Amino acid sequence: MPQNVLQKIKIEESSCKNEEGNPPCLNFFYKDMVTKQDVILASVIRLSKEQEKSDYYAGHPFLKKIGENHQGAFYSIIPSEHQYAGKEESVQGKEWSQLMEMLQVRMSKSI
16 A cells, blocks of 8 residues: 555554454554544454354354465454444545545455
8 A cells, every 4th residue: 555545544463352262353443633543444354264164253244255375264344334424524534434445455455
């Protein structure tokens, strides 16, 4: 991604504590300079073959498979709602939407 875009994104490795088994996650946040908050854009979660076949993940409504390698399968988790609901037309709302679109395109091509 271009440098000016990367300056607006915070990337954080962690485990997805709200998901079964706490699998590894890579979280992408929009750095809102007005509110000084990091607003979630998306997460990429890595599941083992066993986790991928579990009932919990097989029926998970927000997971979209984006690839796999020898470490497991990678899924994106995109927020189900606009993070600036009611303020979508604000500068931050528009920027969040643009970054979200760019990130989704990039994730689908990266793995």
